[in-house]
Amino acid sequence: xxxxxxxxxxxxxxxxxxxxxxxxxxxxxxxxxxxxxxxxxxxxxxxxxxxxxxxxxxxxxxxxxxxxxxxxxxxxxxxxxxxxxxxxxxxxxxxxxxxxxxxxxxxxxxxxxxxxxxxxxxxxxxxxxxxxxxxxxxxxxxxxxxxxxxxxxxxxxxxxxxxxxxxxxxxxxxxxxxxxxxxxxxxxxxxxxxxxxxxxxxxxxxxxxxxxxxxxxxxxxxxxxxxxxxxxxxxxxxxxxxxxxxxxxxxxxxxxxxxxxxxxxxxxxxxxxxxxxxxxxxxxxxxxxxxxxxxxxxxxxxxxxxxxxxxxxxxxxxxxxxxxxxxxxxxxxxxxxxxxxxxxxxxxxxxxxxxxxxxxxxxxxxxxxxxxxxxxxxxxxxxxxxxxxxxxxxxxxxx
Numbered sequence: 127x128x129x130x131x132x133x134x135x136x137x138x139x140x141x142x143x144x145x146x147x148x149x150x151x152x153x154x155x156x157x158x159x160x161x162x163x164x165x166x167x168x169x170x171x172x173x174x175x176x177x178x179x180x181x182x183x184x185x186x187x188x189x190x191x192x193x194x195x196x197x198x199x200x201x202x203x204x205x206x207x208x209x210x211x212x213x214x215x216x217x218x219x220x221x222x223x224x225x226x227x228x229x230x231x232x233x234x235x236x237x238x239x240x241x242x243x244x245x246x247x248x249x250x251x252x253x254x255x256x257x258x259x260x261x262x263x264x265x266x267x268x269x270x271x272x273x274x275x276x277x278x279x280x281x282x283x284x285x286x287x288x289x290x291x292x293x294x295x296x297x298x299x300x301x302x303x304x305x306x307x308x309x310x311x312x313x314x315x316x317x318x319x320x321x322x323x324x325x326x327x328x329x330x331x332x333x334x335x336x337x338x339x340x341x342x343x344x345x346x347x348x349x350x351x352x353x354x355x356x357x358x359x360x361x362x363x364x365x366x367x368x369x370x371x372x373x374x375x376x377x378x379x380x381x382x383x384x385x386x387x388x389x390x391x392x393x394x395x396x397x398x399x400x401x402x403x404x405x406x407x408x409x410x411x412x413x414x415x416x417x418x419x420x421x422x423x424x425x426x427x428x429x430x431x432x433x434x435x436x437x438x439x440x441x442x443x444x445x446x447x448x449x450x451x452x453x454x455x456x457x458x459x460x461x462x463x464x465x466x467x468x469x470x471x472x473x474x475x476x477x478x479x480x481x482x483x484x485x486x487x488x489x490x491x492x493x494x495x496x497x498x499x500x501x502x503x504x505x506x507x508x509x510x511x512x513x514x515x516x517x518x519x520x521x522x523x524x525x
Contacts, residue, residue, distance in 0.1 A: 147172070148179050151500055155187055168501040174473050177498045177518045184503045185513050192511070193293050200290040205283050212283040213266040215252045220259030226298030228260035228326075228409065229291050231284070235308030235332075238272035251307065257405045261295050263287065275306065275313020276336075278427050281321060288324065289511055299512060300413040304328040305404060308395065312336065315368075320425040322346040323433045324512075326413040329404035332395055334359050338425065340371050341447075344382040345417040345433070348372065349408065351401040353393035365389065382419065384411075415514035416475045423447040431510060434475065434517070436468040452476065459486040459525070466524045470506060470517035471496065484523050491523045 150167040162168045172180060199205050205212045234251035236244035244267065252264040265287065267274035291297040304325045306314040311333020318328035319342035329349040340348075350372075352365035369387030376383040386407065390397045415433065422432040428442040435448060446463040455476045457469055471478060484492035498518035507516045 145176055145179075147500075148176060148183070151180060151183060155183065162504050163501050168504070169499055172498040172500065172518060174479065174498075177473065177503070180500050180503055181516055181518070184500070184507045184516060187504075188507045188511070189293060192289055196286065196290045196293065199286075200294050205286045205290065207279055207282045207286065210268045210279045210283060212268060212280075212287065214287065215248070215264045215266075217252070217256075217262045219257050219262060222296050223259065226301065227291075227296050228257065228301040228303065229288075229295075229297045230255065230257050230260050230262050230303045230305060230405065230408075231287065232262065232264045233275050233304075233306030233310030233313045234264060234267065235306075235310050236267075236270070237274055237309035237312075239270065241270050244270050244274070247308075251310065254307065254399075255305070255402055255405060258409070260409075261291060261297055263291070272309070273312075274309060276316050276426070280317070281427060281429065284317070284321065285324070285511060299514060300415070301326050302413070303408045305331065305408070306333065307331040307401075308333060316425060316427075318346060318348060319343055319423075320427055320429060323415065323431075323515075324413075327408035327411040329401070329408055331401045331404070332356055332361065332397065334361050335364055335368055339423055340368060340375065340383075341421050341423050342425075342432075343372070343385070344375070344379065344419065344421040345414060347384040347408070347411045349385065349404050350387045351397060351404060352389050353395055353397050354389055354391050355394045358395065361395075362389065379419075382417075382421075413514075415512075416472075418453070419449075419451045421447070421449050431515070434470045434515075436470065436520075437464050438466060441465065455480050456483040456485060459484065459491075459523075462486065462525050464525070466522055469521045469523065470515070471519040471521070472517050478519060482519075482521065484521065486523070486525050491525065492521055496521065 147167050147170055154165060203214045232251050234247040236247035248266045288302055292299050302325055304314055304318055311330045314328055314330040315333055315335040315338040322342045325346055327347040331351045350365050350369050352362050356362045366389060372383055372385040390400050420433045420435055424444055424446045426444055430436055430439050441464050448462045449460040451458045478496055481494055482496050483490060496519045502520050503516055503518050
């Protein structure tokens with residue numbers, strides 16, 4: 127509940143300093159008689175200070191509503207998305223630091239085996255690792271199939287898990303780490319790249335990569351752990367090859383692709399906890415929600431949003447990609463497989479009081495001043511469910 131208390135203090139500050147436009151928004155919050163966008167104040171231009179104040183209000187409104195929605199699920203430690211559910215076991219280590227708790231999400235092994243075997247693997251995972259200072263969460267996969275951490279529907283459950291931990295447990299959303307062993311490592315190979323904008327770092331232990339790609343790891347520190355003799359399904363060879371892929375990506379893009387490959391000598395599928403070193407390695411990193419370069423390739427489970435970009439929902443497909451960079455007040459779209467793309471901006475990313483330019487294929491496709499609005503803050507908060515991805519400005523550019 128620390129998050130809710132902090133927001134309450136912020137609301138008192140906002141109320142004290144509010145302009146007429148912000149006061150209209152506050153009045154609407156108390157009595158939302160009609161949809162936000164039908165109110166003129168929602169589309170009026172905000173200055174930088176007004177935008178910051180409105181962001182506090184939007185966040186507090188969303189947090190209050192989400193707390194009500196998730197409270198019962200979190201009490202039961204069972205998150206629900208349509209017909210799927212994700213049971214979670216939590217262990218708390220150390221005191222909460224001033225910047226909020228870290229959270230390690232640890233995926234169990236098993237896979238295409240009877241339910242009882244997967245339950246045993248889940249129990250093992252609950253007690254497998256002991257971070258120095260964090261909330262350690264071991265979820266139980268919704269399925270008992272070989273691809274128990276790969277399938278559609280998981281992303282939404284993991285987003286719920288992060289939201290609940292942020293609201294109720296004081297977790298810092300920029301200190302959320304992903305890890306997994308065996309079939310859980312299979313899941314890390316896939317979930318780390320496709321949800322790279324959610325993690326601070328990730329570590330894969332003894333998993334099979336399948337056809338998962340690594341290009342999305344540009345801004346996500348990634349660790350590989352594999353036993354030298356873990357030859358089932360060619361895991362050991364593939365781990366080394368994927369490490370070389372990351373080496374190559376790092377050579378061509380020196381500011382990205384932080385990674386570390388560990389092939390543990392003399393070990394098979396069980397590494398005798400040598401891989402527990404990953405906890406300290408990951409802990410040194412924080413999520414950067416606004417990297418100056420984004421490489422986004424759709425995996426088998428497609429996503430509409432990634433960092434500060436959104437792709438058209440009706441064009442999403444496995445393999446489609448976007449590469450975009452921010453240099454000062456200019457966004458360069460180096461590659462895009464969509465007919466149009468939406469770029470989301472805030473005052474941490476560039477000077478929104480100056481012209482913003484978007485260049486695609488050497489041509490300016492956008493070049494003008496932008497407008498911060500309450501409507502955009504509200505819509506991005508409700509779409510993304512993450513305070514870091516609340517944006518006062520969204521630019522849709524046709525390519």
